[in-house]
Amino acid sequence: MQDLPLDADGHLYVFAYGSLIWRPGFPHLGHEPALLRGYHRRFCLWSRHYRGTPEMPGLVLGLDRGGACRGVAFRVARAEAPAVLDYLESRENPNGENVYHRRLLKLRLASGRAVQGIAYVADRAHPAYCRPCEQSTAATIARGAGKTGTNREYLENTARQLSAMGLADPRLERLVRLVMARSD
Template identity: 60%
Template sequence: MWVFAYGSLIWRPGFDHAGSQAALLQGFHRRFCLWSHHYRGTPEAPGLVLGLDRGGACRGVAFRVPGAAAAAVLRYLDDRELPDGAEVVYHRRVVPVRLVGQGSTVPAVTYVANRACRLYVRHLAPEQAAATIARGVGRMGPNRDYLLNTLAHLQAMGVRDAGLARIAALLPEA
């Protein structure tokens, strides 16, 4: 089984895997499109988290999970991305991703933004996103750290995400 990561899973997968490779997903792009009331914000001061939204393409990481561990990894990912009692902000999907180093395409599990969820953000100007991220703090820490860690790991892979870089440049000094 393969798992496609595009946000914090890149730098904090939380599961054992048998290797990882740069990967490309067509038909979706990475975007701060979901309000976060738990992980990166609160109901009073929401943060923003990344989702895969329709259109474009997304470079990320594909993790190879041995078959014997697949069921446990899926349970872990569902608990992380679809926690009990929380609003369903993501849909688990199997999507074709191209392994950049090999050129082959493999099916991979990933989590796509639920556009019908009330926490889905249709449009937010980069300035608004930066202001929200600057003040968001949740169970997993400051929203700013989530953005900057994701951006740093993408840059280390040679991936330039202009949207994330623009938001990061607009953050006020910490």
């Protein structure tokens, strides 16, 4: 059996900061808000599959260096861990593109407990990595669409789910307002 990135309690924890929050797509035993230090949520990856096309890329969220990120930690049973890891690898790095690195990082759960969990961190060396200004980000999100839907719904769903859990992200909420202003 492969070495599994399990916490000391025997479970796999998956840190979600974008679409995994509202569409995990894998079996889990539960979830709770969590804090990841050392990384922040940012639209920093061009999407030519899920939220854009090769001709008109969209943007997706990545964890980028610095700051902190509030998200969700999903708890997965050890028996399910290998299949969940395979699923996440194909979802986060479609067609072997490797825009994200899977990292085992310390998460602080809302309960106050610290666990080791995996998170997908943006690969700054990958050609899909970018750091557009806020106005360019809003313009790209306003027009982006790919095989899993529009960039706008991706942004709005993420902001809405975070807010519903009491984890409002002011930067995402500002982007929602900027995109709505462009779309009206």
